[in-house]
Amino acid sequence: MIRLAGLSKRFGTIGPLALDSVSLSVEQGEVFGIVGRSGAGKSTLIRCVNLLERPDEGHVEVLGQDLLALDEAGLRTARRSIGMVFQHFNLLSSRTVAGNIAFPLEVAGVPRAEREARISELLPLVGLETKREAYPAQLSGGQKQRVGIARALASSPRILLCDEATSALDPETTAEILTLIRNLRERLNLTVLLITHEMSVVKAICDRVAVMEAGRIIEQGQVFQVFTRPEAETTRRFVSGVIGHGVPSGTLARLPPPNPGEQQRLLQILFAGPGSTRSVISEATRRFDLDLNIISGRIDEIGGVPFGVMALAVYGESQRIDAAISWMRGLGLEVTEGIPEVRANPPAETA
Numbered sequence: 001m002i003r004l005a006g007l008s009k010r011f012g013t014i015g016p017l018a019l020d021s022v023s024l025s026v027e028q029g030e031v032f033g034i035v036g037r038s039g040a041g042k043s044t045l046i047r048c049v050n051l052l053e054r055p056d057e058g059h060v061e062v063l064g065q066d067l068l069a070l071d072e073a074g075l076r077t078a079r080r081s082i083g084m085v086f087q088h089f090n091l092l093s094s095r096t097v098a099g100n101i102a103f104p105l106e107v108a109g110v111p112r113a114e115r116e117a118r119i120s121e122l123l124p125l126v127g128l129e130t131k132r133e134a135y136p137a138q139l140s141g142g143q144k145q146r147v148g149i150a151r152a153l154a155s156s157p158r159i160l161l162c163d164e165a166t167s168a169l170d171p172e173t174t175a176e177i178l179t180l181i182r183n184l185r186e187r188l189n190l191t192v193l194l195i196t197h198e199m200s201v202v203k204a205i206c207d208r209v210a211v212m213e214a215g216r217i218i219e220q221g222q223v224f225q226v227f228t229r230p231e232a233e234t235t236r237r238f239v240s241g242v243i244g245h246g247v248p249s250g251t252l253a254r255l256p257p258p259n260p261g262e263q264q265r266l267l268q269i270l271f272a273g274p275g276s277t278r279s280v281i282s283e284a285t286r287r288f289d290l291d292l293n294i295i296s297g298r299i300d301e302i303g304g305v306p307f308g309v310m311a312l313a314v315y316g317e318s319q320r321i322d323a324a325i326s327w328m329r330g331l332g333l334e335v336t337e338g339i340p341e342v343r344a345n346p347p348a349e350t351a
């Protein structure tokens, strides 16, 4: 649906590249997230998909069309297949909900009766049947974004671009809007590309994710894979704020020392898949005659797949600990030695 190849972009003549050879493919029906800190290049990248921003170099293919090769008229037509939702809604305050939704249709020259019919279809889709004649000032943030979404869908696009669509909303409203986007994706067979600085958004809604830093994609993959096995340090930091890899610094220092002749080893265990709730701790304790202290543990779900991360301090004879690790790995658990430390009370992992 979207193929970006070797995109580079520099604003002005000096300074760093806002985009540095970015390549990305988004397949039909996916919700694809791009996450990164402020200034990473996310907005520039998403704006290249509908050519609100023109890259200096590279290739932009959407629905099989080379957008950079189109003239203005061709680009206008192509853009009807690409709806866009904005962080600050960008509604016209002098127009009603219906007037805002109709706006892109008016610009495209769609006759009035057809516009009205389309509005009537869209309002129930976004849960705003009763707000047709309301003005933006009379709406909550979540309702305003519902209007923004309806407007983006007015021309029946096949692709929805979401530029920090929930960043101005509170957590509860964010969850509602994300659920709405996910449902619309299914109902309307949309492909969604979204940018966000919040890993929790990616976790809630995306199938795949790309992590951006300094104009580059530093890591990408299935959300489950990236969350449970982050490779880049930046990704690890993003992920740890959401799924709790690591324990607060100071906690490890307060662990009791091992008895003479015994070892203390720190293990991080990742459970993934349906067997995740299986209790291995008590069984390992019995089988291998060890003391296993749970320092932290969390069960979560990403894309419907349960997984858990547990940090353990294990006390006992070295060989027994080795045997317990082999046994746990044999059960399909991912066991790594060492527990990443995080600052106590880290700020929410956002840009």
Ligand SMILES: Nc1ncnc2c1ncn2[C@@H]1O[C@H](COP(=O)(O)OP(=O)(O)OP(=O)(O)O)[C@@H](O)[C@H]1O
Pocket (backbone or CB within 6 Å): 011, 012, 017, 018, 036, 037, 038, 039, 040, 041, 042, 043, 044, 045, 197, 351
């Ligand atoms: N119109 C512009 N003129 C000059 N520099 C720009 C412009 N737009 C973006 N930049 C610069 O390009 C880089 C990438 O910015 P971009 O807005 O794409 O990042 P971002 O990841 O979306 O960050 P944010 O979430 O803060 O918007 C930054 O260094 C930014 O200052």
